[in-house]
Amino acid sequence: MGGSSSSGHHKAVSYIEEAQKSTALSLTGDLNAAANKFFRKLGGYVAGGTAVTLGGVIYRDEISDAWNGLVDGIVTLQDLVNFLNEEDAIEGAQVAAVADHSNQDLAIAETLVEDGGTFAVLSGRHADRLTGNSAANLLSAGDGTDTLSGGAGDDLLTGGAGADQIDGVEGFDTLDYSESQAGVAVNLATGDGRGGQAEGDVIAGIEAVVGSAHADALTGDDQANALIGSDGADTLTGGAGDDLLIGGQGADVLEGGEGSDTVDYSEAAAGVSVNLESGLGQGGEAEGDVLSGLEHVVGSAHGDALTGSSEANALNGGGGDDALSGLAGDDHLVGGAGADVLDGGAGYDTAYYTASGAGVTVDLTTGIGQGGDAAGDVLSGLEQVIGSAHADSLTGSAEANLLSGLSGDDVLVGGDGDDVLVGGAGADVLDGGMGEDLADYTGSDAGVVVDLRAGTGAGGEAAGDWLDGVDHVLGSLFDDQLLGQDGWGNLLSGGFGNDVLDGRSGADTLIGGAGDDALTGGADADVFGFAGAIGHDVISDFESGVDVISFAAEDEDFADGVSVLQAAEQVGEHVLIRLDDERSLTLANTQLTSLSDAAFTIAA
Helix, strand or coil: CCCCCCCCCCCCCCCCCCCCCCCCCEECCCCCCHHHCEEEECCEEEECCCCEEECCEEECCCCCCCEECCCCCCCCCCCEEEEECCCCCCCCCEEEEECCCCCCEEECCCCCCCCCCEEEEECCCCCCEEECCCCEEEEECCCCCCEEECCCCCCEEECCCCCCEEECCCCCCEEECCCCCCCCEEECCCCEEECHHHCCCEEECCCEEECCCCCCEEECCCCCCEEECCCCCCEEECCCCCCEEECCCCCCEEECCCCCCEEECCCCCCCCEEECCCCEEECHHHCCCEEECCCEEECCCCCCEEECCCCCCEEECCCCCCEEECCCCCCEEECCCCCCEEECCCCCCEEECCCCCCCCEEECCCCEEECHHHCCCEEECCCEEECCCCCCEEECCCCCCEEECCCCCCEEECCCCCCEEECCCCCCEEECCCCCCEEECCCCCCCCEEECCCCEEECHHHCCCEEECCCEEECCCCCCEEECCCCCCCEEECCCCCCEEECCCCCCEEECCCCCCEEECCCCCCEEEECCCCCEEEECCCCCCCCEEEEEHHHCCCCCHHHHHHHEEEECCEEEEEEECCEEEEECCCCHHHCCHHHEEEEC
16 A cells, blocks of 8 residues: 655645555554644534544544544544545545645545545645546635645535635536635636635636625626525626526525526525516515526425516426416426416416426316326416326317326327327327327337327337327337328328338328438328438329429528429439439339429428
């Protein structure tokens, strides 16, 4: 085993070790500086000889002459101790504690476990240089003019008092001023720190800032930032990215700036009332808050009242009996547990039950929710419902609805509008009801076989599905077989993969998509649509003067039907229309002389 030590007052033991989880660690060092010994933890400083809890493992300084072994529980510390938690603590975490020292560089060891983990360095009152590795590091320098460099992981950096040089480098890194005895002003765009422990700090490569218990001013940059004000009347300004703002206690000013920004009250001890339209907050940690430039709100575990704006908002009530009102915009409402009131308002709005621990029953016609997180919910002004990972029953309204069951054996009933039904995994019942309804299998992890005439599904997410009143089908990214009804105009879209589409009788629209597809329109006037990377497709029954082939204008392959005919050639019994080496269309058993430019359209 390898290690080294330096003797004398205010000297740190430098220790580098690579070991498996069961390997014992040992080192010795000079303890003459015991009077100056202290340890850093998230809750503050404690003197040597006091029990310290880090990551659920207790450490205590007993000022012994040597420390040996790898244990779980109370251990004795010297100038530097590396400790690897067992499974009942934090899996794969690494912790180091350092005694007070002056102007000593500290090199962080490589990870002690093959699968990585958190490496924590807790240093002293003088000028320290702490450098992280590729793991998620916790670097806490204490007092002094320190230099902290986080490395490649998602690091937590604490400079402490003194004018510090702090660089998170790669990863999503957090700068922590929670122990500052005065408010701090931190601007990630300029890299400047002022006030309290931030005074004189030069900051780079930081994405998140935790303020003090006092009045802080935290400003983000053009990245996605997390700004946490903690206690005090804070001013949080998000900048250009998609930011997360947590004001905490106190009357805070929360400005999201550009981007899609979120204010989070999930830790509030009481319910909050937040109105993004008026920009005012009340109750709990929202009391006295002034909000602007924010699109999304996360409520507390209590009864919240969250109101959106004219923008597209996401309102998450969390636990409790919440009232969510989206107003204008296409809003996403998550009531969570509790009997919630969900009002989408104007726009095309969605109720989410994805986190429910049990199946839900939601009826947009009656506005009643039952089961799981939907129990006791009252819904209005909503057009879409996303169910749970369990067996759900989702019913639409007279509007055009999207009903998504996710996994589980779901029952989706579309109602009177033109609906989109997404059964997801599981044996689902898809009932389109009235209107022009579509079954969507684009999320399937394997090819599907869907027969609208038989009302059956097989393969991938279609396995075990029963379909009724469904007029159109979107296939998967794989090889699909989509079959229409007799006497009805179906839209069959294969998506990716080498698909087989058969419209049967009726005026159908067939879109093979990417891949080499086989298309059969069946009887009546059909439209065959081609756009993008179509592959080498074959139409088996094109009827000149009845059917139409449509190319996308944006592909700029053809200007009109005449230019299509100019690109066509007779190859044996078939007509070949070659777009390029990777894309072609074959009209089987068709004579070029039977075609006119009217057989082709260029769709905008």
